[in-house]
Amino acid sequence: MFEKMIHHRPPWLVTPPSTKPIAISSRIRLARNMSDLPFPGRCSDKQRTEVISRVIKAAKKTVLLQKAEILKLDSLSQIDRQFLVERHLVSPEFVQQEAPAAVIISNDETCSLMINEEDHIRMQILRSELNLEEAWEMINKFDSELEKSLPYAFSSKYGYLTACPTNVGTGLRASAMLHLPALVHEHKIGSVMSAVGKIGIAVRGLYGESSDSKGNMFQISNQVTLGQDEKNIVNQLHQIVLRIIEHENKLREALIANKPHQIKNDVGRAYGTLKYAEILTSEEATDLLSSLLIGVDLQVFDEVDRTVVNELLIDIQPAHLQKMKGKNLTAEQRDLYRAKIIRKRL
Amino acid sequence: MICPFWNKNEATIHFTEISNSKMEETHMCEECAMKKGIETSLPFSFGDILSAITKGIENLNQFENEGFLENPECSACGLTIKDFIKQGRLGCPECYEAFADALKDIIKNVQKSPNHTGKIPKIFPRPKDAKRRIKELEKNLNDAVAEERYEDCVAFRDEIKRLKQSIESTQNV
Numbered sequence: 001m002f003e004k005m006i007h008h009r010p011p012w013l014v015t016p017p018s019t020k021p022i023a024i025s026s027r028i029r030l031a032r033n034m035s036d037l038p039f040p041g042r043c044s045d046k047q048r049t050e051v052i053s054r055v056i057k058a059a060k061k062t063v064l065l066q067k068a069e070i071l072k073l074d075s076l077s078q079i080d081r082q083f084l085v086e087r088h089l090v091s092p093e094f095v096q097q098e099a100p101a102a103v104i105i106s107n108d109e110t111c112s113l114m115i116n117e118e119d120h121i122r123m124q125i126l127r128s129e130l131n132l133e134e135a136w137e138m139i140n141k142f143d144s145e146l147e148k149s150l151p152y153a154f155s156s157k158y159g160y161l162t163a164c165p166t167n168v169g170t171g172l173r174a175s176a177m178l179h180l181p182a183l184v185h186e187h188k189i190g191s192v193m194s195a196v197g198k199i200g201i202a203v204r205g206l207y208g209e210s211s212d213s214k215g216n217m218f219q220i221s222n223q224v225t226l227g228q229d230e231k232n233i234v235n236q237l238h239q240i241v242l243r244i245i246e247h248e249n250k251l252r253e254a255l256i257a258n259k260p261h262q263i264k265n266d267v268g269r270a271y272g273t274l275k276y277a278e279i280l281t282s283e284e285a286t287d288l289l290s291s292l293l294i295g296v297d298l299q300v301f302d303e304v305d306r307t308v309v310n311e312l313l314i315d316i317q318p319a320h321l322q323k324m325k326g327k328n329l330t331a332e333q334r335d336l337y338r339a340k341i342i343r344k345r346l
Numbered sequence: 347m348i349c350p351f352w353n354k355n356e357a358t359i360h361f362t363e364i365s366n367s368k369m370e371e372t373h374m375c376e377e378c379a380m381k382k383g384i385e386t387s388l389p390f391s392f393g394d395i396l397s398a399i400t401k402g403i404e405n406l407n408q409f410e411n412e413g414f415l416e417n418p419e420c421s422a423c424g425l426t427i428k429d430f431i432k433q434g435r436l437g438c439p440e441c442y443e444a445f446a447d448a449l450k451d452i453i454k455n456v457q458k459s460p461n462h463t464g465k466i467p468k469i470f471p472r473p474k475d476a477k478r479r480i481k482e483l484e485k486n487l488n489d490a491v492a493e494e495r496y497e498d499c500v501a502f503r504d505e506i507k508r509l510k511q512s513i514e515s516t517q518n519v
Binding site: 037038144148156159161164224225 | 434435459509
């Protein structure tokens with residue numbers, strides 16, 4: 001499974017060469033629990049194993065996951081675990097636990113389902129670009145198939161019951177990954193964050209261990225899960241993302257009109273460093289690749305293919321590098337290998 | 347983590363600041379955040395639930411006085427309200443009933459409204475439960491009409507409609 005994943009790019013990352021999306025990908029996840037068992041945090045190992053076998057059995061009856069790969073957490077090395085996190089297939093919290101847990105991943109990586117994360121089931125659909133509605137349709141259908149064989153915890157007042165009250169109701173978290181270099185460059189991202197924060201939408205940096213904003217990539221997601229139906233939540237987020245994109249586009253146009261030389265200089269320097277550096281940390285490389293993306297999008301730089309840059313953003317992460325190399329690497333070795341791969345592909 | 351500004355309280359407010367394209371994470375206790383004029387009560391953020399829970403710890407004695415702790419355990423999973431306040435996670439689906447009073451405030455703080463208006467599993471609710479809920483909602487609807495709370499009326503009416511549909515679909519299975 002991992003062999004195949006290393007050599008194939010996930011379809012949600014693939015966009016037609018003509019589109020230059022600010023929205024890189026869209027994701028919808030649903031949280032669900034069994035009505036007759038405690039939430040995972042309070043389950044015994046035996047109960048957790050019971051959840052795993054029930055969910056696997058139910059998932060095999062669904063169209064999306066009938067032929068999917070099932071990975072038990074205890075069979076995965078630290079690097080495998082990190083690899084799945086970098087691939088956006090599991091959460092960092094999920095792989096940090098010791099108790100019985102598993103993940104089911106569809107062959108094309110569009111759908112994944114964590115068993116025994118904070119809730120018994122955390123399922124997600126990942127699509128490329130801004131396709132939240134499509135992702136919702138897919139996951140809704142999948143969830144309806146699952147519910148035929150699983151007794152979901154549900155109350156008519158609070159909806160789908162979850163371990164944390166911040167997820168109760170629809171159990172739905174919709175998010176879009178956006179590349180917002182102009183908003184960052186013009187110091188406008190903070191005001192976007194606080195404006196959307198007031199209406200229950202969170203903006204977080206995407207890459208890195210905490211919420212930093214390496215590579216100008218941001219994840220925009222809903223915080224409210226109760227009191228609004230799924231279509232409304234998804235539609236509201238979609239509308240807000242469109243607004244942010246509009247804002248980013250305007251700033252990009254202004255940048256290219258007012259500071260063309262500075263932009264060309266930034267992009268050219270980024271390319272030069274990436275093309276010839278011998279040592280590159282993940283942080284530096286991500287930032288430089290982001291500069292290349294904006295160069296391609298603003299049509300001031302055509303030396304590279306956008307898809308190559310997108311792929312590199314995934315491939316230069318620590319576990320991906322070690323999987324490609326086929327062995328454990330120290331941080332210094334990774335920085336050398338990262339630079340080598342980038343030189344080769346550019 | 348102890349608040350680096352005050353050095354006494356637990357840092358419960360975590361926020362990200364952006365200046366000159368650099369992002370910085372800062373952690374501090376609620377008291378310092380208030381002193382620095384940082385808005386900690388923005389609706390719906392995760393910080394909200396944390397601060398609601400933190401307030402819960404401060405108010406534990408008050409909870410006791412008000413009788414919240416008279417029946418502090420969820421009879422299904424044994425979680426106590428203290429465990430919940432400490433971990434921020436419930437133990438099982440029954441906890442929503444067991445800690446209904448405490449949850450009411452938390453949910454009010456972090457969610458849009460306290461009533462689910464989204465998807466309902468096809469096999470839920472059992473018709474008996476649905477009928478009971480419909481009766482309750484019809485009463486709520488009448489009250490809302492009398493008090494001219496039109497937004498609530500719409501929400502109650504929609505939920506009644508959904509529950510009736512769910513009973514019909516269960517009967518059709």
